Amino acid sequence: MRRKLAAGNWKMNGLSAQLAEIDALRTAHPDPSVDLVIAPPATLISAMVVSAADHPLQVAGQDCHASESGPHTGDISAPMLKDAGASHVILGHSERRTDHGEDDEDVRAKARAALAADLKVIICIGESLEEREAANTLEIIAGQLAGSLPDILTAENTVIAYEPIWAIGTGKIPTLDQIGEVHDYIRSKLEARYGAGVGRGIRILYGGSVKPSNADDIFAVSNVDGALVGGASLKAADFSGIITALE
Numbered sequence: 001m002r003r004k005l006a007a008g009n010w011k012m013n014g015l016s017a018q019l020a021e022i023d024a025l026r027t028a029h030p031d032p033s034v035d036l037v038i039a040p041p042a043t044l045i046s047a048m049v050v051s052a053a054d055h056p057l058q059v060a061g062q063d064c065h066a067s068e069s070g071p072h073t074g075d076i077s078a079p080m081l082k083d084a085g086a087s088h089v090i091l092g093h094s095e096r097r098t099d100h101g102e103d104d105e106d107v108r109a110k111a112r113a114a115l116a117a118d119l120k121v122i123i124c125i126g127e128s129l130e131e132r133e134a135a136n137t138l139e140i141i142a143g144q145l146a147g148s149l150p151d152i153l154t155a156e157n158t159v160i161a162y163e164p165i166w167a168i169g170t171g172k173i174p175t176l177d178q179i180g181e182v183h184d185y186i187r188s189k190l191e192a193r194y195g196a197g198v199g200r201g202i203r204i205l206y207g208g209s210v211k212p213s214n215a216d217d218i219f220a221v222s223n224v225d226g227a228l229v230g231g232a233s234l235k236a237a238d239f240s241g242i243i244t245a246l247e
């Protein structure tokens with residue numbers, strides 16, 4: 001039985017005052033029955049770890065470099081995230097792929113570095129609108145899975161987030177049948193590559209315009225083990241509604 005996971009991605013949002021949302025989330029969910037992870041900007045990781053002390057909320061980085069250290073101005077390594085108290089890192093988000101030109105090979109190298117630093121990885125994949133309209137979605141997903149995932153991983157240290165690029169921050173979501181088709185396909189690919197035990201244990205999140213109002217329907221779809229949430233993770237009241245739908 002896979003434990004459900006609600007993950008929030010604050011992206012480039014949040015000053016210290018935003019940590020009040022963590023207090024509100026703690027109050028609303030003192031003992032959540034699902035896993036909770038939030039990825040704040042790097043500047044807030046340590047402070048969020050303190051805000052989440054004595055609560056199961058875990059903290060993630062939004063990216064890491066593939067090297068442990070070195071001359072990479074502005075970058076953050078996996079051991080640095082771990083040292084700051086993060087337990088997870090999001091890798092391969094479409095905004096990283098677009099804004100920073102990251103490809104599947106980069107994502108796989110970062111995943112290897114993160115796993116070596118004892119971080120859990122949330123690896124994002126998803127098709128563009130053009131790819132969806134050209135009926136290439138499953139082919140794109142297969143390529144991203146093959147290229148972005150390391151050969152060695154476990155069900156405990158790896159999460160896949162299916163995020164159609166055209167659904168991120170747009171208010172549009174695929175039909176529930178389309179979500180189910182992709183999640184079932186990802187599951188079959190994971191089982192084929194990693195064996196039934198690992199392949200069935202890896203959690204697959206849906207991401208893209210998840211809100212309290214659509215969460216119940218999305219979470220009822222087969223092989224949806226939770227959500228990666230952007231905009232609606234910034235306000236405790238919204239994220240709380242999504243957590244409740246998952247519980």
Ligand code: PEP
Nearest residue numbers: 168169207208209230231
């Ligand atoms: C995301 O950025 O991962 C995301 C899913 O964003 P939103 O929920 O705002 O669509």
